Amino acid sequence: MSEVTLRMEPPLAWVLLNRPEKHNALTPSMADGLVEFLGRLSTDSDVRVVMLAGEGRSFCAGADVSRLAQFKPADAVRFHRKLNIVCWAIRSCMKPVVAVLHGYALGGGLEIAEWADIRIAADNAKIGQPEVNIGLNGGAGGTIMLPRLVGRGVASYLAMTGEIVDAQYALSVGLVDLVVDACSLMDKARELGLKLASKPPEALWAIKQALSRFDEMSSWAGLEYEASLFGHLFSEEETRRRFDEFLKR
Structure with a gap:
């Protein structure tokens, strides 16, 4: 049985972590599977939005500690680099990526979700991010994206204490974007995905690129990059069509 599966539901594609008996704890092969699917979906014209979720009772409980415990330093670096590639595959995906969190969303699992465009x-x-409790720092960019989402103070608190918080706290600090009743999570996630899928794909791509790159640029460079994307969208037929629709109201 594959540890990562793909369910096509055009215009949505669901990438599913599939080790439910282990709360979808991450393995090197799962990282490879995520990269493969994300790369494929990035250029699939039938897909407008990628939904990242977990089978069973949890999204992802983090890396599989039983395997981590056997790693030598070189093994740990190789695994971390695999997770780095997952993070970059999410960030560079030409489609919006929505992370759908339930049950445990911990450690490397949460950190992968932090690279998604939206978290519900x-x-x-x-x-x-409880890695500190076993003597580790965050992997999968956990010390990079966490402070960008919640600020350095809250990031320090979460990463240094290893505190596991509830969804409402995560919402209050900006770690997740929407919180819904557990019974309706998949329906609400699907609604969100379809709402995104109804928007012009080139505009979504431009917004994602600008938001993703702004953290790495000076303010002026960010403004210039945003302007170049803005101008590019005026060459898109979909943009022109929507202008016409708006003006006819």
Whole structure:
């Protein structure tokens, strides 16, 4: 049985972590599977939005500690680099990526979700970066994206204490973007995905690129890049069509 599966539901594609008996704890082969699917979906014209979710009772409980415990330093670096590639595959995907969190969303699992464009969580989700409790720092960009989302102070608190927080706290600090009743999570996630899919894909791509790159640019360079994307969209037929529709109202 594959540890990562793909369910096509055009215009949505669901990439599913599939080790439910282990709360979808991450393995090197799962990282490879995520990269493969994300790369394929990035250029699939039938797909407008990628939904990243977990089978069973949890999104992802983090890396599989039973395997981590056997790693030598070189093994750990190789695994971390695989997770780095997953993070970059999410960021560079030409489609919006929505992370759908329920149950445990911890460690490397949460950190992968932090690279998604939007995070929607069930109200029963347990969220955190507890790696410090086993003597590790965050992997999968956890010390990079966390402070960008919540600020350095909250990031320090979460990463240094290893505190596992509830979804409402995560929402209050900006770690997740929406919290919904656990019973309706998949329906609400699908609604969100379809709402995104109804928007012009070139505009979504431009917004994603600008938001993703702004953290790495000076303010002026960010403004210039945003302007170049803005101008590019005026060459798109879909943009012109929507102008016409708006003016006819």
